[in-house]
Amino acid sequence: MPGHELIKVEGLTKYFPVKKRIMLTRAVSYIHAVDEITFTVHEGEIFGLVGESGCGKTTTGKLLVKLYEPTRGTITLDGQNVVAIRRGKHLREFRRRVQMIFQDPYESLNPRMTIFDIVAEPLAVQGVRSLKEREERVAEILSQVGITPPETFMFRYPHELSGGQRQRVAIARAMVVGPQFVAADEPTSMLDVSIRAGVMKLLLELKDTLGVSYLYVTHDLAVARYMCDRMAVMYLGKIVELGPTEEVIQNPLHPYTRALIAAVPVPDPTYHREPVEIKGDIAAPIDPPPNCRFYPRCPLSDSACESSPHPDLREVSPGHFVACHKL
Amino acid sequence: MSLLDVSHLTMYYRTKMGDVHAVDDVSFSVEPGEAIGLVGESGCGKTSVAMSLMKLLPDNARIVGGSILFDGVDLVPLPEEEVRKIRWKGISMVFQAAMNSLNPVYRVGDQIIEAIQQHLPLSTEQAREKVAKLYTLVGMDPELMDRYPHEYSGGMKQRAVIAMALACDPKMIIADEPTTALDVIVQDRILHRIDEIRKELNMAMMYISHDIAVIAEVSDKIGVMYAGWLVELADTVTIFKRPAHPYTIALMSAFPSIKGEKRPLVHLPGEPPDLLDPPPGCRFHPRCRYATGICQEQVPEYKEIEPGHFVACWNPQRKGVADARA
Numbered sequence: 001m002p003g004h005e006l007i008k009v010e011g012l013t014k015y016f017p018v019k020k021r022i023m024l025t026r027a028v029s030y031i032h033a034v035d036e037i038t039f040t041v042h043e044g045e046i047f048g049l050v051g052e053s054g055c056g057k058t059t060t061g062k063l064l065v066k067l068y069e070p071t072r073g074t075i076t077l078d079g080q081n082v083v084a085i086r087r088g089k090h091l092r093e094f095r096r097r098v099q100m101i102f103q104d105p106y107e108s109l110n111p112r113m114t115i116f117d118i119v120a121e122p123l124a125v126q127g128v129r130s131l132k133e134r135e136e137r138v139a140e141i142l143s144q145v146g147i148t149p150p151e152t153f154m155f156r157y158p159h160e161l162s163g164g165q166r167q168r169v170a171i172a173r174a175m176v177v178g179p180q181f182v183a184a185d186e187p188t189s190m191l192d193v194s195i196r197a198g199v200m201k202l203l204l205e206l207k208d209t210l211g212v213s214y215l216y217v218t219h220d221l222a223v224a225r226y227m228c229d230r231m232a233v234m235y236l237g238k239i240v241e242l243g244p245t246e247e248v249i250q251n252p253l254h255p256y257t258r259a260l261i262a263a264v265p266v267p268d269p270t271y272h273r274e275p276v277e278i279k280g281d282i283a284a285p286i287d288p289p290p291n292c293r294f295y296p297r298c299p300l301s302d303s304a305c306e307s308s309p310h311p312d313l314r315e316v317s318p319g320h321f322v323a324c325h326k327l
Numbered sequence: 328m329s330l331l332d333v334s335h336l337t338m339y340y341r342t343k344m345g346d347v348h349a350v351d352d353v354s355f356s357v358e359p360g361e362a363i364g365l366v367g368e369s370g371c372g373k374t375s376v377a378m379s380l381m382k383l384l385p386d387n388a389r390i391v392g393g394s395i396l397f398d399g400v401d402l403v404p405l406p407e408e409e410v411r412k413i414r415w416k417g418i419s420m421v422f423q424a425a426m427n428s429l430n431p432v433y434r435v436g437d438q439i440i441e442a443i444q445q446h447l448p449l450s451t452e453q454a455r456e457k458v459a460k461l462y463t464l465v466g467m468d469p470e471l472m473d474r475y476p477h478e479y480s481g482g483m484k485q486r487a488v489i490a491m492a493l494a495c496d497p498k499m500i501i502a503d504e505p506t507t508a509l510d511v512i513v514q515d516r517i518l519h520r521i522d523e524i525r526k527e528l529n530m531a532m533m534y535i536s537h538d539i540a541v542i543a544e545v546s547d548k549i550g551v552m553y554a555g556w557l558v559e560l561a562d563t564v565t566i567f568k569r570p571a572h573p574y575t576i577a578l579m580s581a582f583p584s585i586k587g588e589k590r591p592l593v594h595l596p597g598e599p600p601d602l603l604d605p606p607p608g609c610r611f612h613p614r615c616r617y618a619t620g621i622c623q624e625q626v627p628e629y630k631e632i633e634p635g636h637f638v639a640c641w642n643p644q645r646k647g648v649a650d651a652r653a
Contacts, residue, residue: 052510052511052512053510162598163369164598192368192369192537193368193537193538193539193578193581193582194368194577194578194581194594194595195368195595195598196581197581197583197592197593197594197595198594198595198596200583200592200594201592201594219510219511220583221511221585222582222583222584222585223583225583225585225589226583226589226592246589249585259512260511260512261585262515263511263512263514263515264511264540264585265511265514265515265518265538265540265541265543265544266540266543266544266584266585266586267539267540267543267567267579267582267584268543268567268584268586268587269543269544269563269564269567270564270567270568271586276512276515276516278512281480281482281513282510
């Protein structure tokens with residue numbers, strides 16, 4: 001069972017300004033990328049964030065590793081206020097404890113650096129001065145991520161590696177400093193199927209051997225099902241449903257979650273999916289109205305939904321939360 | 328007679344390092360109105376097959392063997408002027424990432440009109456009417472044709488590109504990763520719309536995808552490609568219920584599913600081979616758990632193991648997916 005609350009997020013909000021021209025003046029409006037979301041990640045847990053493009057899942061990941069600063073809200077790591085960390089040794093210490101894995105291993109590795117330089121750089125930043133120690137640590141982590149034997153890979157360049165190997169190197173770079181928490185942004189979505197399962201298994205193994213917890217961002221519910229202990233479904237910056245992964249997938253409550261699950265193709269030609277009951281297209285959350293974000297597309301909505309503010313998350317069964325007026 | 332009959336198609340890319348054996352001895356046929364899916368991972372040759380069928384190959388590619396009979400005419404020796412009469416009117420294509428190929432400075436409708444007028448002797452007015460009909464067919468408001476690509480969502484752009492492929496009433500459309508960049512809900516709508524159109528117009532379809540789940544929903548039969556070879560071909564239910572090639576079995580077992588019991592994922596060790604220098608014998612043998620001595624030496628024959636079920640393997644499996652999980 002997962003341990004104590006490692007990451008605690010409360011009322012986390014991130015707005016991005018957009019400039020709109022209205023006649024000759026310029027009015028600034030805001031994209032509400034992440035809007036008042038609250039969740040916790042326990043020690044030893046994989047917490048999934050799922051949703052479609054533009055729902056705010058990647059922004060949330062970047063907020064947790066301090067690649068963005070929030071507009072409002074708090075993030076704590078082991079009780080320590082993350083938002084207040086500014087620079088210097090506190091930030092360096094934060095970076096040792098919190099790391100990120102990016103989606104595209106063709107973009108995230110510097111093509112001019114050797115594998116050794118890529119994986120050793122975080123160690124150098126963290127003040128591991130001895131070259132011998134850096135070499136040992138890099139060799140150790142490379143063999144843990146399945147880049148074996150490490151000696152034959154250390155002085156190669158990323159272009160000599162396949163996509164799966166590159167992503168393993170990116171994982172090694174995140175893990176080499178021994179983080180407690182890693183935000184993984186679609187770490188397997190660029191990989192081919194036969195390679196993907198191997199990387200998914202590796203991430204699960206590292207959770208146990210290195211004792212790391214993850215925020216796992218993905219658009220793929222089937223992947224979330226295999227990776228995540230609990231997950232939250234996001235829609236236009238809001239969490240609409242949150243609960244144990246299997247519970248959310250087997251018993252989805254929010255109409256958006258239901259539509260999302262119904263739309264996933266099933267690799268079984270004899271299986272007939274339920275129709276997807278959802279109207280229209282997703283809109284950008286630019287200065288959205290205060291009512292439920294999903295209201296314009298919802299098959300259950302009525303006039304009460306139109307006039308009420310966006311619903312809060314409500315616990316409907318132990319650990320299973322949903323934000324909907326109609327449930 | 329089949330609409331499309333591909334036999335022993337072999338296509339190489341010439342490079343500085345030697346010939347890349349991108350498509351090797353691929354044979355299949357498509358009946359009028361039938362939907363076939365080609366699945367496989369990056370670099371397995373699925374797009375190269377499509378480009379060979381369209382005869383849209385780069386300068387360094389050449390078809391070194393085999394035939395492509397479309398409506399009884401072999402496209403392989405056909406000169407470009409003759410191919411141009413068949414392309415778009417006979418077979419058309421929705422290219423991979425085609426939605427990003429719309430020209431941002433022209434209205435979407437005008438781009439489709441231009442494509443139509445290249446192939447059909449229609450006035451601009453007539454072509455506009457045709458576009459309006461096509462928009463309705465793919466599920467879009469015809470008024471949208473006077474807008475620019477940036478005013479379209481990803482799903483709308485994809486619909487526009489599909490409308491363009493339908494413009495000359497082709498007998499067959501090849502759709503290369505038609506929904507790959509789209510979110511699941513949009514993907515679901517577009518796939519179902521294409522499938523409805525296919526049935527309405529009795530048009531043949533060839534879907535190309537890396538995602539076997541997407542293909543399963545809309546294809547009558549499925550071909551699985553690995554390292555330039557078509558390793559297995561059968562109707563969709565057979566491919567899923569009784570896959571015989573170890574690679575097909577591995578692919579199925581590596582795929583997470585949202586339905587049914589949560590089964591452990593089986594991961595396939597190793598990487599696909601370098602097609603400049605493919606391994607001798609069966610190209611899959613270095614990664615195959617059922618490989619025996621002969622697999623390392625001799626190329627397996629592509630043969631029919633039951634009616635309509637073709638496999639290229641020395642040791643075709645009978646127990647299917649359950650066995651791989653054991």
